[in-house]
Amino acid sequence: MTQIIANIGILTCSDRASAGVYEDISGKAIIDTLGEYLYSSWKPHYHVVSDDQASIEEMLKYLADDVGCSLIVTTGGTGPALRDVTPEATEAVCEKMLPGFGEQMRAVSLKYVPTAILSRQTAGVRGKCLIVNLPGKPKSIRECLDAVFPAVPYCIDLIGGAYLTANEDVIKVFRPK
Amino acid sequence: MTQIIANIGILTCSDRASAGVYEDISGKAIIDTLGEYLYSSWKPHYHVVSDDQASIEEMLKYLADDVGCSLIVTTGGTGPALRDVTPEATEAVCEKMLPGFGEQMRAVSLKYVPTAILSRQTAGVRGKCLIVNLPGKPKSIRECLDAVFPAVPYCIDLIGGAYLTANEDVIKVFRPK
C-alpha cells in the first residue's frame, strides 16, 4: 500500500485566543493527542479564528477543499452563549451530519460534569473530510477524543479520505470486516 | 451582589387543560419543584395554552421578550401525535438548540419506561432565556427536572440571565470554575 501523508486540520474557535488575550492550550492539546494516537504519517494544519460564523465556515471550507484535509477537529464555540457558533458553522458547510458523535461525547462528559448537556458539539461530513467539534476546555479534549476516535479512521475510509492507522497501545481503532 | 428577582415562565401546552376539561397538574408540579430547588428569589409566570403551534410560539416570545424570563419550562405536547407541537414551537423561536437536554431526559426516563424514546422534548436559547421542554405526564416532571436542573443556572449565567442559587440539600447545581 502506498502510504500517503494525511492532512488534518486543527481549528481553534475563540475570540480571546484569536485576539492574543490568552494562549490557545486546547488546539495544541489536540495536536499532541493526535500525535500520540496516529501511527500513519500526518501533517497538522493549525489555525485560530474568532467566534465568527462566517470566518469559521470559510476556514472549514479552506481546510477541507483547498488543503485536502481528511479530518478537521475544532475546539471552542460549542456552548449556549451568543458568540458560540461552531456547531452552526459546521452544519452550514457539511452535507451530512453525524449526531452520534455529539451524543457520545456528551454521554462521556456527563460522567465528569452535569453541565456537559450544555455542549452542542456535533460532527459532519464535507466531501472527503470528517469535521468533529470538541468543547473548548483543555481537560475535556482528551476524554472526548478518546470517546470517538476509535470510529474516526473507518469513517474516513467510508468517505474516501486518507487511510489512518493508530498506535494500538494508545488507542484501539475499529474497522468492521 | 444585588439580588434580583428571577422571572421564570411555566407553560402548560394542552388542548384539554386549556379548555378546562381537566386540571393542569403538571404545570403546578413544575412550580412546586422549582420552589423546592431555588434558594434565590424568583417569580413564576404561569400560563396554559392549547396545542397550537402559533399560540405556543407567541406565548414563548411574550415570556422571554416582554416578561423577561431567564427560564421557561414547558410541559406537554412532546409526543408523536398530530397535535404534539411543543418542540417545533420551541425550535421556531430559539436561536440555538441544546440537544443534550433532550438526550439526557430521554436517557433518564428510559430507566422507567421504554416509551421514553417517543418523547421529542428539547431545549434552546432565545436571547437571555433558556427554554426547556418537559413531558406532559406529572410523574415524569420531577425525574426530568432532577436530571437537567444541575446545569440550568450555569447555562443562564452564560446567556446573561438572572443568577440562580439552589437549596443544596435539595439539588446540587454546578458551575465550572
Next chain:
Amino acid sequence: MTQIIANIGILTCSDRASAGVYEDISGKAIIDTLGEYLYSSWKPHYHVVSDDQASIEEMLKYLADDVGCSLIVTTGGTGPALRDVTPEATEAVCEKMLPGFGEQMRAVSLKYVPTAILSRQTAGVRGKCLIVNLPGKPKSIRECLDAVFPAVPYCIDLIGGAYLTANEDVIKVFRPK
C-alpha cells in the same frame, strides 16, 4: 375489538441489492423478526430500492399513503458515505422526527462496536405511519429492533395506526395507562 390486518412496509435501501449484485439478507431478517414479535395479524410489503434519495422518498410515500402502512422499517443507507441518504429521505417525508429512536439504537449498538456512532439512523411520523431506519448490517437488525420495538405499538396508537399486539414471550411491548 375488530381485528384488522396491519400493513407493514419493509424497505431495503441498497445499490447492490437493488442491482442484484447480492441477496438482501437484512430486509428478510426484518420480516423474520417482526414475524416472531407480532401476535396480531399483519401483512409485509417488501421492496428494494437503490440508494437514491428521490426513489426512497417516493417509496416511503407510496407505502405510507397508498398502501396504508402503520409502520415502515428501512434498512441500509444510514452511514456517512456519499450514497447513504436514507435518513435524509426519511426526514424529507416526515412531519415529525423522533430523535429518541436513533439515540437509543446507537447507544445499544455502541455496546458491540465503537463505529455505532457513524450510524445516522432516525425515525419519524408521516400521517398515521411510523418510519424507523435500521442499519444495513444483518447482525445489527435484531439488536436495534429489540431496543426500540417495545415502544412501537404505543407510538402507532398515538398516531392513529393499526393496533399491534406482541408475543409476550418474545418481546414485551409497553403501553402506559
